[in-house]
Amino acid sequence: MAKELKLMKGNQAIAEAAIRMGCDGYFGYPITPQSEVLEHLMAERPYLTTGMVVLQAESELASINMVYAGASTGKRVMTSSSSPGFSLMQEGLSYIAGAELPALCVNVVRGGPGLGTIQPSQSDYFQTTKGGGHGDYRLITLAPASVQEMYDFVELGFDLAFKYRNPAAILSDGVIGQVMEKVMVDDYKPRWTNEYIEEHCPWAATGHRAGGKSTIVTSLELEALKQEAINERIQAKYRKCEEEDARHEAIQCDDAEYLFVAYGSAARICMKAMELARAEGIKVGLVRPITLWPFPTKAVAEIGGRMKKILSVEMNAGQMIEDVKLAVNCNVPVEHYGRYGGVIPTPVEIFEALKKMVK
Amino acid sequence: MTREDIIKPENLVYKRTSVLKDATMHYCPGCGHGTVHRIIAEVIEEMGIQDNVVGISPVGCSVLAYNYFDVDFVEAAHGRAPACASAIKRLRPETFVFSYQGDGDLASIGCAEVMHACNRGENITMIFINNGIYGMTGGQMAPTTLEGMETVTCPYGRDPEIMGHTMRLTEALAQLPGTYYVTRQAVYTPALARKCKKAIRQAFENQKLNKGVSFVEVTSNCNSGWKMTAVQANKWMEENTLKYFPLGDMKVNGKFDPKFIERIATFDQPNETLYSLRKK
Known part of the structure; x- marks a missing residue:
């Protein structure tokens, strides 16, 4: 089976792309206007076909920490939410950036501040592009303008996240999430094998003490000079990203x-x-x-x-x-x-x- | 006799398990963390799973647990270790996964995550060190602080009318269908440490059955936070803490222990220990 043309909502395209590109896990929590991501995944049941894990977590706090831990083991994992829920994820995103892990998060933005409205907005631009959580970090932020781009940016988001070992975000909004358009979808790609992860992600805590040495995933470094060196390494990645990946x-x-x-x-x-x-x-x-x-x-x-x-x-x-x-x-x-x-x-x-x- | 004469395999009565790194622990003398670390490490060695296990460390005194265990480790955000462990076990079901948390981390900020991981019946091992106080931040009140007990954030004693009641969270978790094994242990005597090791071994073995959460609470002292010597703290724990948090199994193989059923029937009555502490 090759490429196929489908009619779907932007939120469904995110879910469909995740399954087809070989994503390992999705952890999410319902919030309007993005709930169709989790709904589509639960309806498709990829855990029976590709083996992708799908879990409705107890909160956005749990979802983003599940993503943090999944990413720690080298798996390609993601979450999605909308503005108030995305705010709850900021601490976790800071940890993901601090521990230098790749992960994808989708924000289908609604109007704020506070509980705000469920109607579309772009009012989370500052939050997403300037960091959002505590500490000096950035989210690689992709802005889709069509349902096709909602689909395409899932794999692109993972590619960039793994290239820089940094969380990537898809900053969408209630229009792109809810509107139906035609989408060209790809054929199913296999998920990465554990062997592939061992080989390509030496930083991952796979449980196997790769190279006979235990792997630690943490964002903690109490010594200021060492913490500064970590920050310098992270900033160097950001300069490279600005140079190579602005689109x-x-x-x-x-x-x-x-x-x-x-x-x-x-x-x-x-x-x-x-x-x-x-x-x-x-x-x-x-x-x-x-x-x-x-x-x-x-x-x-x-x-x-x-x-x-x-x-x-x-x-x-x-x-x-x-x-x-x-x-x-x-x-x-x-x-x-x-x-x-x-x-x-x-x-x-x-x-x-x-x-x-x-x- | 020279040093070389002494260091012979036949004279060896104890050695550090290879699952613990050759690192000096930062824990206070008399604290239970070091003992529990050693027990977990020995269980991992005895089960032969050192190359197939991921540990999750919390925020609190044991935040640096990964510096002591020679196994792959992930350091979780405050309270989120059960969410982390859930994800890793689901993504890598062939791997043994354990979370390690204190009472501020697990029972306060992480209350939702532990409840829901237990309710989903995640096939993981949870270790819960309960010393009734926040140790690392300097001895503040925890949900598990006994009523009447003094800490730096309840210097006149915990008053349940304004500070809430002492939380028996493990008893609540035992009542969730997703937990398969729930027990409370201690490590302040050699006999208790041996018993605790049996419980932790069981909690790891259970992951082979895929039947749900195996939860081991270890009641410990925090002699620094309690402002006592280690010996005084253990005595105080025996006389007070263990009256409210009695040791023993609550649920084994998915079934309630008969003594646990008797005990929860008394939960609506005043507890003598708390009453005597509050009177002071």
Whole structure:
């Protein structure tokens, strides 16, 4: 069986991708608007086919610590949640980063703060891209703008997580999680064997004292100088990641005089706003960051540097705009347009905001 | 006689198990942790599973347990060892998995994780060291602190009306269908340590049966936190702690011990030990 075309929700695509790419375990807890991830996995029962473990944990605290422990043994494990639940996972993510473990977590963002709303939002940008938990660390953050990307970014997320031995996040939102689109799915790939893990993950606590020496997975180092050395090693990985793995998509930027910078569902809405603007002769392009951390600073600097003005369009009160301003070093005026608290901006609203900025 | 004359295999009456590293432990003299570490290490050696076991250490005095055991170890966040152990056992069912926690870690911050791991009937071994206090952070009140007992966060004695009651969590876990073996042991005399070793061996052997959680509570002193000498602390433990937390099996092979059934029938009545401590 080769590739197949399916119609599915973004949340289901996450689950389907996990099964098909050979993920070893998923640990999750229900929360709207991402519960279909766990529901789809429980309906598919991959533990009977690929051997993937699926467990509904007692809380997000338990889920992220199950992911921490699973990752400690070299297995490819993941979790998903939505904003309030993702907040509960921050301590665990900090431990995963501190112990230098690869893992994948998905945040299907809803509006906050607090219990907020179950409607879509991008208000967790700061939390996800700047660390979120305690200590100096980053999450490698992927921002899907379609159901296809929800599918594709599961394997990509694991690849990046293992490349850097650092947690990776898929920062989605309630639109991409709930909308149904067609998805090209891959054939089933086998899970890694224990032998493969022993060979490729010498840091993993497999229980087998690989090389005759016991393996310890911990984020604890009480001596300040040693802890500083660990931090330096982690920061060196981050510099490498910024250099090698910042991703973006540039659309109609070549002749543009103005620029939208937007990610995820906001980028999709900007595509329609671009059509409206270009029909009226406003030459506007779009840079869509695919990785939010590392932020595509070079691309935004290079493309944005040529523009008269930049509009950062976000479903929040203005978070990514800070990274856009840093990228162009404030040499180009950058403005923000956003709706928040679960409200989705319309293409016409964004077009009006652009016209106001152009005047 | 020279040193060489003495060091001969036929003269050997005791040696450190190879499952313990040649490292000096940081535990206070008289504390139960060192003894329990040795017992677990001996059981791992005797069962021949040193190359097929993962231990989970907690946050608390035994946070550095991984520096002493020569087996693969994962250091958990505070209270989350049962969640960690659950995941590892499910992902690697062929591996022996044990968690090791103190009473602040297990009964306070980790109460949900231990309850649910026991309720799911995870096929793991849990070791619970109960000394009625937070040792590492400097002797604060734990859920297991006896009523009337003084700690730095209840310097006038634990008053249950404002600080809650002394928690018998192990008794609660025994009542969950997911637990297969639940027992309370101690290690402050050689006889008790030998008995405890039998219990821990059983708790590891049970993983071969895939019948659920095997849970061993070891009641210990915390002589530093209790501000006593080790000898005084053991005597105090015998006279007070063990009256409220009596030693013995609660559940064996998935069945309640008859004495445990008798004992839980008295849980709605005032406990003499607590009453006398509170009167002080």
